[in-house]
Amino acid sequence: MRIAVDAMGGDNAPSEIVKGCVKAAREFSDVTLVLYGKEDLIRKELDESLTNIEIVHTDEKILSEDDPVRSIRRKKEASMVKAALSVKNGENHALFSAGNTGALLAAGTLLIGRMKGVDRPGLLATFPSLSDKRSVFHMIDVGANADSKPVNIDQYATLGSQYARFVHGIESPTVGLLNNGTEENKGSMLTKEAYQLLENNKDINFVGNVEARELLNGVADVIVTDGFTGNAVLKTIEGTAMSMMTVLKNSIYNNGIKSKVGGLLLKDSLKGMKDLLDYSKYGGAVLFGVKAPVIKTHGSATSEPVYHTIRQIREMLDSQLLEELIGHFEQNEE
Missing domain, CATH: 3.40.718.10 (Isopropylmalate Dehydrogenase)
Structure with missing residues (x-):
């Protein structure tokens, strides 16, 4: 190689x-x-x-x-x-x-x-999952194409499923369409048309629409979306993880001796939390x-x-x- x-x-x-x-x-x-x-x-x-x-x-x-x-x-x-x-x-x-x-x-x-x-290659990123059902999930597209067509999202589902299957050994990866509600009729014209294509795609295990708040809870193995939305979600997850660690650190150091002692006792747990939220250990974003x-x-x-x-x-x-x-x-x- x-x-x-x-x-x-x-x-x-x-x-x-x-x-x-x-x-x-x-x-x-x-x-x-x-x-x-x-x-x-x-x-x-x-x-x-x-x-x-x-x-x-x-x-x-x-x-x-x-x-x-x-x-x-x-x-x-x-x-x-x-x-x-x-x-x-x-x-x-x-x-x-x-x-x-x-x-x-x-x-x-x-x-x-x-x-x-x-039609258009997409960027796939791997994130940690906080669910007992799966340790990671994959999202595509996270920034290659700000303007996507329904057929692009349908192809991303196939690309992402194959990545999850071949690289992470998931036999029948589930695919969710990122949307503003779980109902079939929710979303923009793009997501509604993409939904129909995904539902008829025989090469994937489509589970329907998923909401952003459920991503880290292991709602699906592969999440598909347009590049503009995917990039915003990626940066939100990254920024939230960094901000959360900063808030915890400041709370420990700025609230007296009892907080500092407690922080010392929780040092290993906090390190484990930081490692769990660090998606860089899963590698880079793949242009698929x-x-x-x-x-x-x-x-x-x-x-x-x-x-x-x-x-x-x-x-x-x-x-x-x-x-x-x-x-x-x-x-x-x-």
Whole structure:
């Protein structure tokens, strides 16, 4: 397995990207990580004894403020572009970046290319579930397409179901449509039309509409929605978890000695709560619907999320998920 890594993407690049790659390379000897970026900066953090890390020097990088499509077309020597082209040409099997999200989506769609039969690729993210029924749930789309059509949401359901089945081993994953009520007739024109398509999709286990307040309670294995709504929900979950931990921390430190003693006694429990709400340990967001795995992790990612994302990519490649999806959509197209 060969994974192309945009070593210059993200707020903490290349230092944290390389550290995460080093940790992954030590654990997964069957994976070769090809790091694209400034060689002298990469080597500062590199363990030279590792034989499964390669470097491809690039002088350019795509900045967070760059226009996504224009930067992909004009910055031919950028680390992200060179890494994407290596996947397109079959030199590597997957693309990973913590850089400009729009540029990565453009690189995946325009350079690597869409699967035949998929109208618009979507971003899938994995979240922790607080239910005893399931440990995680998946949501797609979380930001690739602000404006979606009913057919896109229907395709997301198939893509998400296959991911849950192949990567997480869920035999018959349930699919819920994110809506403002559970009744069939609820929602916008988009969700009403999508509901009809999902209900008739024989490749999924559709359980109907679900509300946002039930997401973390394990209401379904896969949640489908448009990219605008999905991105808002993703950031709400992330922001709520961070705010909750801040409120707890302030309550402990600002309310006298009794609170501090209580906080000390609860230290392990609070750490467990923080770990439970940390969805970065499940890897990055997957751009589904392109011909090879394209994975985006948070721009502020440190070495730990980078390591978890590489582990996620390895599991995807090992599962033969993409081959199954390509065959499925090509058959439907015919």
